[in-house]
Structure formats: C-alpha cells, structure tokens
Amino acid sequence: MNADLFIPRSLDEALSVVQTHGAGLLVMGGGTMMMAHINEGIFFPQKVMSLARAGLSGVYRNGHTQIGATTHLAEVSQIADYPILAEAAYQIGGPAIRNMGTIGGNLYMPQPAGDLAVPLLVYDAHVELASPSGSRTVSLEDFLAEPRSHRGVHELLVAVHLPNPSGHTAYLKLGRREANTPSVVAVGVRIVMDRQGLVNEARIALGASGPFAFRAKNAEAALIGQSLNTKSIADTAQIAMEESNPFTDALATAWYRRRMVGVFVKRTLEQLTK
Amino acid sequence: MESITVTFKLNGKTTAVAIEPLESLRTVLREHLHLHATKAGCGQGGCGSCTVLVNGEPVLSCLMLAALADGQEITTLEGIGTPQHMHPLQAAFFDRFAAQCGYCSPGMIMAAKALLDKNPHPNRAEIAEALAGNLCRCTGYVTILDAIEDVVTQMQEA
Numbered sequence: 263m264n265a266d267l268f269i270p271r272s273l274d275e276a277l278s279v280v281q282t283h284g285a286g287l288l289v290m291g292g293g294t295m296m297m298a299h300i301n302e303g304i305f306f307p308q309k310v311m312s313l314a315r316a317g318l319s320g321v322y323r324n325g326h327t328q329i330g331a332t333t334h335l336a337e338v339s340q341i342a343d344y345p346i347l348a349e350a351a352y353q354i355g356g357p358a359i360r361n362m363g364t365i366g367g368n369l370y371m372p373q374p375a376g377d378l379a380v381p382l383l384v385y386d387a388h389v390e391l392a393s394p395s396g397s398r399t400v401s402l403e404d405f406l407a408e409p410r411s412h413r414g415v416h417e418l419l420v421a422v423h424l425p426n427p428s429g430h431t432a433y434l435k436l437g438r439r440e441a442n443t444p445s446v447v448a449v450g451v452r453i454v455m456d457r458q459g460l461v462n463e464a465r466i467a468l469g470a471s472g473p474f475a476f477r478a479k480n481a482e483a484a485l486i487g488q489s490l491n492t493k494s495i496a497d498t499a500q501i502a503m504e505e506s507n508p509f510t511d512a513l514a515t516a517w518y519r520r521r522m523v524g525v526f527v528k529r530t531l532e533q534l535t536k
Numbered sequence: 537m538e539s540i541t542v543t544f545k546l547n548g549k550t551t552a553v554a555i556e557p558l559e560s561l562r563t564v565l566r567e568h569l570h571l572h573a574t575k576a577g578c579g580q581g582g583c584g585s586c587t588v589l590v591n592g593e594p595v596l597s598c599l600m601l602a603a604l605a606d607g608q609e610i611t612t613l614e615g616i617g618t619p620q621h622m623h624p625l626q627a628a629f630f631d632r633f634a635a636q637c638g639y640c641s642p643g644m645i646m647a648a649k650a651l652l653d654k655n656p657h658p659n660r661a662e663i664a665e666a667l668a669g670n671l672c673r674c675t676g677y678v679t680i681l682d683a684i685e686d687v688v689t690q691m692q693e694a
Contacts, residue, residue, distance in 0.1 A: 267540070267557035267603055290601070294581050297599040300558060301579035310558060314604050336593075356669020357647065358587050358594040441668035442582065 268311040273392060273420060276316045280415055281394040283309050287415040290314075291332055291367025294359055295375070318366070318420055327424040331366030338365050338378070344424060346433035346450055347381040353435050354378075356442045366419045369405070374444040374513060379406055379475035381433055383467035384450040385424050393417035406474040429454035429463060432533040434526050438513055445470040446514045449526040453490065453534050461485045466498070471506040471523050478502040481527065490535050499528040542606040546571075547615025555602045562586045562597035564605075565612060573613035573642045584670030587643035588612050594650040596669075613642040616649060624687045625649060632683035636674035643670050648684045656691050663688075 268283070270276040280287065288307040290296045292314070299305055318332040321341060329338065339351035339360060354360060354368070354377055368378040369389065379402065387402040393416055402422075433450040437443040448469035456462040464482040469475040481502035488494040508519035543552040546569070553568050565571045565588070577585035579598050586598040589611040617623035622630070625645045635641040644667060651658055651666035658666070663684050664677075672680060 265557045266538075267601070269603060292599075293601060294596075294599050297560060297601070298580040301560065301598060307558075312601055312604060314601075355581070356584065357650070357666055358584065358596045358669050359581055361590075361593045361595050362599060441665075 265307060266309045268309070269314070270311065270316050272317055273418075276311065276313060276418060277392060277394050279311050280418060283311075284415045287311055289415055289418065291364035291370075292334065292362040293367075294355075294363045295367065295371055313364075313366075313418070319364075326426060329365055329422045329424070331419050331421055332364045333366075335360040335363045335365065335368070335378075344381070344385055344427055346384060346431045346452075347378065347424075349433050350377050350381045350435065350448070350450070353437075353441075359442065365422055369402070369419065369422075373472070373474060373509070374446070374470035374511065376475065377435060377445055377448050377469055380448045380450040380467045380469040381431075382422060382424070383475060383477055384431060384433075384452045384465045385427055386465070388423045389419055390421040390423060391417040392420045399423065403477060406476065427452075430534050432530040434530050434533075435469075436522055436526060444513060447471055447508070447519055447522045447526055448475075449523070449530050451527070451530045451534065453485070453531075459489050461488050461490065466502060466527060468502065468506055468523060468527075471508045471519060473507070473509075478505045478527070480505050490531060495528055495531045495535075498531060499524045502527040540603060542603055544605045544607060545609045547611055553602075557603065559602045560598050561588070561600040561602045561605050561610070564602040565597060565610075571612055571614050575639055575642055577639070577643075581669075582671070583640070583643075584647065584667075585640050585643040587646045587670065589646055589650055592650065592653060594647050611646070613645060616645075623649070624690060625652075625684065628683040628686045628690075629680070632679045632686060634675060634679040634683040640670060640672040640674075644672065644680055648687075652684075652687065652691070657688060660685060 268279045286309050288310045290312045313332050318330045320330045322328045335351045339348050341348050388399050389405045390399045429452045431452045435448040436446040450467045452465040454463035464485040466478045466481045481498045484501050485498050503524040506523045508516045510516045539554045541554050565574050575585035577583035581599050587594050588597045591609050617626045
C-alpha cells in the first residue's frame with residue numbers, strides 16, 4: 263500500500279494538510295469505517311490524514327456544551343446531561359469500537375450506521391467546520407443534508423455544539439442483535455410540555471430511515487398543542503411512517519423499516535407518558 | 537513508498553519497527569513482530585478476535601493504524617502469561633473448556649482483562665457487556681462467562 267500518511271499535532275497543522283493535499287485526501291477520525299474498507303480492499307487511498315493526535319478531543323461546558331470531533335464514543339457515552347446521546351453512543355459497537363470511533367467520524371458514516379446523528383438532531387446540535395480560509399457553524403440538519411460528493415476535503419468537522427437540554431427525551435434503536443450491529447431503525451424524541459400538559463415543542467429524529475438521519479417535521483408539527491395520549495401518539499407514528507424514506511439492505515427491507523419507524527416512534531413517545 | 541518507524545512499548549518492552557504507512561497494528565503484530573496470538577478475523581470490526589490493549593483499554597488492532605501506536609503501551613495475549621505461568625484468565629479458560637476452536641480466545645481474554653482491571657467484581661451481565669464486540673461460534677458463550685466468573689470469584693477470595 264503506497265500512501266502518504268499525515269498525523270497532524272494540531273488543528274492548524276491539519277488545516278495546512280487540507281490546503282496542500284485536500285483534493286485527494288482521506289480523513290480518518292477513529293478509522294473504524296475507513297480501516298475496514300482498506301482491509302477489505304474496497305479502496306486504496308493515496309493520501310490519508312488521521313485526526314487522532316490533532317487535539318480535537320474533549321467535552322467542554324461554557325454556557326452550552328461543546329464536544330470535540332475526535333472525542334471517542336466511550337467518552338460520549340458518559341455525558342450524563344444529554345442522556346439519549348450517551349445511550350445512543352453506548353449502543354454502538356462493543357467496548358473496543360467505542361474506544362476507537364469518534365463523534366465526528368460517526369456523523370460521516372453512511373446509513374444505516376451513524377446513530378449519533380439521531381440524538382444530536384433531537385438536541386438541536388450544530389457542527390463547527392474549519393477550513394484554511396475560516397470556519398462556519400451550521401445546523402446538524404443542514405450538514406447531514408449537504409450532498410457528500412460536493413463536500414470534498416476542503417473543511418474539517420472540528421466540534422459539535424449542543425444547547426442546554428430541555429424537555430423529556432427517549433431513544434430506541436432496533437438492531438438484528440443487541441450489540442455491534444447497525445440500526446434497522448433508530449428513533450429519538452424530545453418533548454417540551456406547557457403548563458397545561460400540552461406539547462409545546464417536539465423533536466422526532468429518524469435514523470436508518472432515509473438517505474441520511476433527519477427530523478420528521480410533519481410528525482413533530484402534528485404533536486404541537488396535543489396532549490400525549492393513545493390517539494395523538496398513534497397519529498404521530500403514522501405520519502412519521504409516511505414521512506420516512508427507508509431503503510433495503512442486508513439488515514432489513516424498506517418495507518420492514520417503514521413499519522418499524524411507526525412502531526418505534528410510538529414506543530419512544532409512550533416512554534414519555536410514563 | 538516510504539516506510540515509517542514507530543516505537544512503542546509492547547508487552548513491557550520498548551519496540552521499534554519499520555512499517556508501511558497504512559498498515560494496521562494487527563498486521564504489524566502478526567507479520568512484522570511474529571506475535572500470532574492476536575488473530576486476523578474479519579478485518580471489519582465485527583468479530584473482536586484482534587482485540588489488544590492500548591494503554592490498558594481494549595481496541596481492535598485490525599482497525600488501528602499502526603502508526604498511531606507510536607509512543608503508546610500495547611499489550612497482547614503474549615504479554616499476560618506463558619504456558620508455564622498462565623494468567624488466571626488463561627488458566628480459567630483452560631479449566632472451564634472455554635476454548636473449542638480457540639480462535640476467539642485471545643480477543644475474549646484481552647477484553648475480559650480490560651474489564652477486570654477496571655472492575656474486579658463484575659456481575660455476569662457486566663461481563664457479557666464487556667464481551668459484546670467479541671464473537672464465538674463454538675461455545676455458545678456459557679463456558680466463557682463461567683471462566684471469567686471463576687476468576688472474579690478467585691479474586692474475591694484472595
């Protein structure tokens with residue numbers, strides 16, 4: 263394997279590698295996906311940059327929460343104030359994978375992997391992207407929807423920003439087995455109630471239910487002003503099903519995934535009534 | 537192609553090795569350093585048979601760039617016991633017939649060691665969670681869990 267490997271020691275160093283070699287560069291966070299592809303012989307990258315030593319790891323709190331891009335899933339699974347983010351991280355892989363995989367890398371995983379996008383959408387996360395010419399912060403929603411082929415390596419995801427959490431949350435992942443498996447579907451919800459017990463704010467995020475993780479906004483809208491009851495939950499689950507655009511792969515058919523979106527939106531919302 | 541030299545502590549001994557840039561730690565351990573306990577299973581992060589400890593934490597050596605081992609402390613199965621002086625986990629796997637074909641055993645034992653080093657008194661469910669990334673296609677896992685529980689009991693009695 264003839265290749266150049268860059269292991270920058272700082273973000274500045276990483277950005278100068280991007281400036282010089284950006285076009286043909288493969289960027290690795292923890293390498294759990296890219297190394298698998300390289301081992302398999304799916305591709306033979308000529309230029310690889312690992313961000314493992316670039317100092318982009320760690321969880322910081324300063325009015326809001328900032329999670330560095332190369333923070334390992336194991337550390338993310340300990341972030342107690344964002345319980346469904348921690349839970350989703352813990353449900354990925356096994357202990358060794360969680361010691362390697364990173365939050366930033368997870369957001370580049372193609373579906374049905376990349377579970378962390380689901381709780382992060384629920385918490386209204388933004389991502390900070392740095393390039394040699396400056397940085398920008400975009401909503402995770404917009405970031406996930408950007409066409410990947412246009413992205414190239416002209417910028418690096420350096421951090422995930424989370425506002426302080428409000429409301430009640432639930433997350434459920436359906437896999438073919440309990441551990442170390444991609445999602446059949448993953449569903450995260452967050453509900454803020456008003457004083458009358460009516461839904462004031464709703465987030466419903468779906469993973470493995472479309473080309474990328476997304477918010478089921480029609481389903482969210484249907485819940486506003488409602489109380490959480492059998493009918494409103496069933497209606498919301500139906501709308502989320504209609505809104506989903508799932509795919510068939512080795513784990514499940516699109517037909518099955520769509521039905522499981524309904525089942526798991528219902529189950530997550532039911533958890534909030536208890 | 538330029539080879540790079542990495543230096544790390546391997547099973548307590550400072551080791552320098554020339555590697556190709558994109559070689560995995562597993563390839564370097566097996567093919568350069570001829571330590572064959574660490575297994576080359578799926579190469580995809582699906583089986584856990586290549587599990588080694590990096591600074592005491594379990595990682596999958598097939599998915600780790602060997603270049604990133606530079607300056608780290610690596611422990612493989614060869615580093616924790618010998619046929620004459622087995623690690624308690626190795627002895628328990630032997631006594632409990634926790635290895636049938638034996639292919640998963642090195643990864644299982646390293647994952648279990650990482651757990652016991654942090655939590656010497658895990659219950660059976662916690663042991664199973666620690667082994668969640670390690671597949672065994674022979675034993676049905678029962679004897680593996682029994683073996684690790686034996687070690688937990690021995691440690692409590694000692």
